[in-house]
Amino acid sequence: MAAQKSAQPAPGKHAPDSARRSEKSRRAIYDAALALVVEAGYPKTTIEGIAARAGVGKQTIYRWWSSKADVLMEAFLDLAERSAPDAGPESYTFPDTGDIAADLKLVLRATVDELRDPRFEAPSRALAAEGVVNEQLGRELVAKLMQPSLDLYITRLRAAQEAGQVRPEIDPRIALEFFVSPLAQRWLQHTGPISYEYTDTLVDYALHGLAPR
Amino acid sequence: MAAQKSAQPAPGKHAPDSARRSEKSRRAIYDAALALVVEAGYPKTTIEGIAARAGVGKQTIYRWWSSKADVLMEAFLDLAERSAPDAGPESYTFPDTGDIAADLKLVLRATVDELRDPRFEAPSRALAAEGVVNEQLGRELVAKLMQPSLDLYITRLRAAQEAGQVRPEIDPRIALEFFVSPLAQRWLQHTGPISYEYTDTLVDYALHGLAPR
Numbered sequence: 001m002a003a004q005k006s007a008q009p010a011p012g013k014h015a016p017d018s019a020r021r022s023e024k025s026r027r028a029i030y031d032a033a034l035a036l037v038v039e040a041g042y043p044k045t046t047i048e049g050i051a052a053r054a055g056v057g058k059q060t061i062y063r064w065w066s067s068k069a070d071v072l073m074e075a076f077l078d079l080a081e082r083s084a085p086d087a088g089p090e091s092y093t094f095p096d097t098g099d100i101a102a103d104l105k106l107v108l109r110a111t112v113d114e115l116r117d118p119r120f121e122a123p124s125r126a127l128a129a130e131g132v133v134n135e136q137l138g139r140e141l142v143a144k145l146m147q148p149s150l151d152l153y154i155t156r157l158r159a160a161q162e163a164g165q166v167r168p169e170i171d172p173r174i175a176l177e178f179f180v181s182p183l184a185q186r187w188l189q190h191t192g193p194i195s196y197e198y199t200d201t202l203v204d205y206a207l208h209g210l211a212p213r
Numbered sequence: 214m215a216a217q218k219s220a221q222p223a224p225g226k227h228a229p230d231s232a233r234r235s236e237k238s239r240r241a242i243y244d245a246a247l248a249l250v251v252e253a254g255y256p257k258t259t260i261e262g263i264a265a266r267a268g269v270g271k272q273t274i275y276r277w278w279s280s281k282a283d284v285l286m287e288a289f290l291d292l293a294e295r296s297a298p299d300a301g302p303e304s305y306t307f308p309d310t311g312d313i314a315a316d317l318k319l320v321l322r323a324t325v326d327e328l329r330d331p332r333f334e335a336p337s338r339a340l341a342a343e344g345v346v347n348e349q350l351g352r353e354l355v356a357k358l359m360q361p362s363l364d365l366y367i368t369r370l371r372a373a374q375e376a377g378q379v380r381p382e383i384d385p386r387i388a389l390e391f392f393v394s395p396l397a398q399r400w401l402q403h404t405g406p407i408s409y410e411y412t413d414t415l416v417d418y419a420l421h422g423l424a425p426r
Contacts, residue, residue, distance in 0.1 A: 014267060014287070014292050022260075033324070039254070041346075042255070049391050055384045063243070065325045075285075102378050123346050125346045126346060129342040129343070129345035129346045129403070130342070131402060132341050132342035132345065132402070133254075133342045135340060135403055138402060138403040139403050140296065141402070142402065142404050146402075146404065146424055150404075151337060153379045154381060157258050161410070164425065165424060165425075166425075170418065170423050171414070173405075174414055174415070174418065175418060176416070177394075177395035177398065177399075178391055178395070178423070179417075180396040181390075181394040181395040181399070182387075182390035182391070182394040184402070185390065185394040185397050185398060187388075187400065188402075189343065189344060189345070189351060189354070189355065189359075189397070189401075190348055190351040190352050190355055191355050191359065192386075193378065200385070201384070202387070202390075205387065206391065206418075206419070206422065206423055207393070207422055207423050208422045208424060208425075209419065209420055209422025209423075209426075210370075210379045210380060210383050210388050210419055210420050210422075211378060211379060211380065211420040211421060211422075212377065212378075212379075212380050213292075213422075213426050
């Protein structure tokens with residue numbers, strides 16, 4: 001659920017004028033797709049509806065994307081990218097200061113900020129809700145929007161294992177869920193408030209365990 | 214997400230014949246509500262639609278429930294209750310054998326079984342998905358369907374604190390999320406497979422911590 005960044009290639013190579021027009025259309029399509037999924041919900045969002053709202057032909061959309069799921073996921077990735085305008089494609093990395101607790105807390109605080117950002121809230125919820133009942137879309141959301149972040153957790157936790165800060169027998173893919181899943185559930189299912197203090201607590205509890213040492 | 218049980222009062226007090234008719238109507242209404250929310254989704258499920266499918270008058274539904282959310286949640290609780298036919302209203306309790314690890318593993322294995330039960334899958338997903346985008350419904354789902362289970366975790370973790378098996382400074386409301394949230398996210402968002410081995414691992418990691426002791 002952390003800020004996902006992805007180096008999405010600009011669609012196609014064009015001469016400057018054409019590129020400007022393309023960029024304008026692409027932006028209009030993203031805006032239309034995000035607005036529609038929030039207003040109408042995922043099932044009622046169609047390529048036709050996105051095209052009409054964006055003021056482009058349906059074929060313009062089909063030239064660049066194969067489905068509404070593709071358009072929406074790319075629109076969402078673009079939204080995440082624009083929220084960190086100074087950041088290049090490689091900028092979203094997991095910090096490694098050598099202190100796993102501090103690094104996890106920093107990343108989770110950034111995730112809290114993102115989840116509270118009203119620009120993300122409605123489209124994120126609309127896509128996540130559909131993913132709950134639509135397994136194929138759900139799996140695409142995981143692969144395209146979540147997995148890149150999860151992989152960064154895995155890499156950082158492996159480094160912490162090498163540094164002796166995480167036990168060697170721990171499976172990082174499962175361990176990362178102590179950081180990601182409680183926050184995701186509070187946000188998705190409205191099971192509790194989210195705050196820096198809360199995510200800091202998750203990190204301390206997970207690293208040190210609930211049982212006495 | 215564990216099996217929730219609730220002592221739902223039978224609707225009203227009636228003479229035997231009337232009670233039999235009422236029980237038959239109530240069952241038909243529950244079945245219709247669950248079937249419709251799966252087929253049409255929550256937004257398109259209406260009291261009128263439930264009444265028509267159940268073969269009862271709209272007023273019959275309004276006599277017993279104030280909203281479609283109420284009907285659905287009660288239908289869902291009833292489904293959970295019927296799945297354990299020998300169990301009385303008090304039967305859903307958290308085991309306390311004195312071994313917190315064993316008790317957590319047992320409860321989570323039962324939750325895995327429930328999440329894999331095809332009777333629960335579709336209606337649970339339909340309600341959960343709507344709760345993601347509909348905060349009011351989401352909060353009702355938490356209060357009526359989830360909170361009773363969460364309270365049992367809290368009580369059991371407090372007993373473990375008294376027994377010296379969980380550190381006294383731990384907040385049980387947060388700690389329980391290490392058991393409940395990873396499993397819920399894998400199930401809701403299709404982020405990974407669920408199994409007994411997986412939930413056993415969650416319990417071991419959470420109790421002993423990720424960091425070396």
